Amino acid sequence: MADRARNKDGLGKAVTFNVITPMNRFGTCVVRVLLWIFDRWKRTQNTAKALAFLPFVHWVVIKRDRFPQLEGQPAEKLNYDYLFFLSTFNGPWETYIEAFADVLYVPLDLVWFWSIRYPMARPVAPLKRYIKRNQVESDHSYSAYPGASVRDVRAGLEVRRELELFEKNSRDLPPDKFATEFNRLLMSVQNKLGSFGPIPE
Amino acid sequence: MFDFSNIQGNILRGYASFPHARFLYLAVHDAGDGRSLLKALLDSGSVTPAQWSEKPDAALNLALTFAGLRALGLPEESLATFPAEFREGMKVRAKALGDVGKSSPQWWDEPWKTSRVDILVMIYGRTEGALEERCRTFRQSLPAGVTELGPDQPAGFFSKDNEKARREHFGFVDGLSNPAVEGVSRDGGAGRSQEIGNPDERGRFRKIPLGEFILGYPGEGGDLAPMPLPNLLSHNSTYLVFRKLEQNVPLFRDYIAEQARSFARTIPGGLPNGVTAEDFLAAKMMGRWQDGSSLIEHPDRPTKALDNGFAYADDPAGARCPLGAHVRRTNPRDALGFGGKTMSRHRLIRRGITYGKPLPPDERDDERRGILFIAFNSGFDQFEFVQQLWVNFGDDFEQSNDGDPIAGSSQGGQMVIPGDETTGRRPFICFNIPRFVETKGGDYFFVPSLAALRLLASGRVRAS
Secondary structure (H helix, E strand, C coil): CCCEEEECCEEEEEEEEEEEEEECHHHHHHHHHHHHHHHHCCHHHHHHHHCCCCCEEEEEEECCCCCCCCCCCCCCCCCCEEEEEEEEEECCHHHHHHHHHHHCHHHHHHHHCCECCCCCCCCHHHHHHHHHHHECCCCCCCCCCCCCCHHHHHHHHHHHHHHHHHHHHCCCCCHHHHHHHHHHHHHHHHHHCCCCCCECC | CCCHHHCEHHHHCCCCCCCEEEEEEEEECCHHHHHHHHHHHHHCCCCCECCCCCCCCEEEEEEECHHHHHHCCCCHHHHCCCCHHHHHCCCCCHHHHCCCHHHCHHHCCCCCCCCCCCEEEEEEECCHHHHHHHHHHHHHCCCCCEEEEEEEEEEECECCCCCCCCECCCCCECCCCCECECCCCCCCCCCCCCCECEECCCCCEECECHHHCCCCCECHHHCECCCCCCHHHHCCCEEEEEEEEEECHHHHHHHHHHHHHHHHCCCCCCCCCCCCHHHHHHHHHHCECCCCCECCCCCCCCCCCCCCCCCCCCCCCCCCCCCCCHHHHHCCCCCCCHHHCCCCCCCCEECCEEECCCCCCCCCCCCCCEEEEEEEECCHHHHHHHHHHHHCCCHHHCCCCCCCCCCCCCCCEEEEECCECCCCECCEEEEEECCCEEEEEEEEEEECCHHHHHHHHHCCCCCC
């Protein structure tokens, strides 16, 4: 099992998170409508984006007759449809669940309410137990930048953008104006200069 | 309503009027003798509760490690209900806590290095004499099957120029900002005006639920912390983190002096009157001026004002208080947004106290000095989160892997001191920051309520 990527320098920062929960047919219909609304109504997505330890969150409904089979494997007879929650996060598991329960409990409850025996997001202890029971560990993880958290990636992109702007604006400037431009650059990226890399083991 | 008389005194009270302290470390070789020691202490009223009718001259409080609970004969079915971090103890958790290199357990002081501490005895005195008297009577009460592990640890508050506030060895006023706890009133003597709760949606501060610090009560979000069994053992009890943190004062002063010369060049109009570059830089790293005044409220010079109701939301880039400064990390208040919801479960009650002689300015010596970090929480995940994610790491504060410049575990780290567009001060980066604070001992402890101590003393604990 590998809940995160690993390379020669240490552990990657993004931890994988997969939860699969059963739903009845009525729940499947409701969740599909809800996910359609969330897809268009950006407020929940914006809140999730603002939770900067969250690289990726995705819900998908898998109908009972749509599970894949290996060649020659007979189809399983399932009594429920399933809600598949896929995510990656930076930081500890407990904190991730708590932040979800404290900040995003409304969409969480709306979507998961239809899953069998979902306990609601708050208080968080029953939710943690529920997730532990239904969590599926990853067999493999791949990360393009294992040493980067979401904030690191955003910071890196911003530093690049500012550097390119600086490169363009500072060409052929006399020393005093170059200094002004350099100070402007430094000020614009001052909180994006932390040292990053995999978590040392 | 909870029962103050059943909670040990140094959890909700700061013991500010007990400036002298001594910490004794005990090993229990005989469960019966260990239990009879607890019984004798309870029968004589020696364990100080949070509620007293008259302030005593000395106070005594007790805490036990996992090994200590086992040595007292607590049955395995009860021991198994304690949290994993507690069962493992601090030595096993060393790597996760950043206790590596010279801070690793092989370099710790005695008795932590080679012995197993079962019971931590914390004795405080209003005077040196009262402290010594209480230590003497306590030592006389030790039965044969309980021995003291040496050396003991003297400690005490010190202040500068007869001021009331106490300082730590780097020169900063300490112990300013503890959590304001629901149900703990200032009138009761336990609360202090500088205590600060957690931010709410409207940017104000609200008190923190008791369950964050005492077992058996709802905490943030209405959650109860996991309770070891039986309930009588855990209700009104809590957990204590005890760390002996050695502060290398000459190293800190040398680094500040060296960096201050370059830092001064980033300030176009020169330094404010009466402020040295060393003071300014040290304040930026700590997040407060040395006299305790806030960089948010008083960004240009110290004012001795200890008002503590400031927030970071109006300083998002850290122009006044850097994002990576020690106090902004350890209690980010509203800095992380979401109405404080992503920080509210990570508060600690701190009851630290200094040890060793203060080093006068411009002097050097080989004395050892530091702070005994004492923190109470209703689960060690609270402390470990702060230590791992906020002190030794920086992602939550846009600092990537850079740790706390004062108390972090990294050797040769860096810190950005953001510039200030309003004054024209340019950003400054401190490189190659040495590790100023090394861990020299400590462990995780269970602090039983007085009723739980009596249960332990009875030897009749059943987990169900």
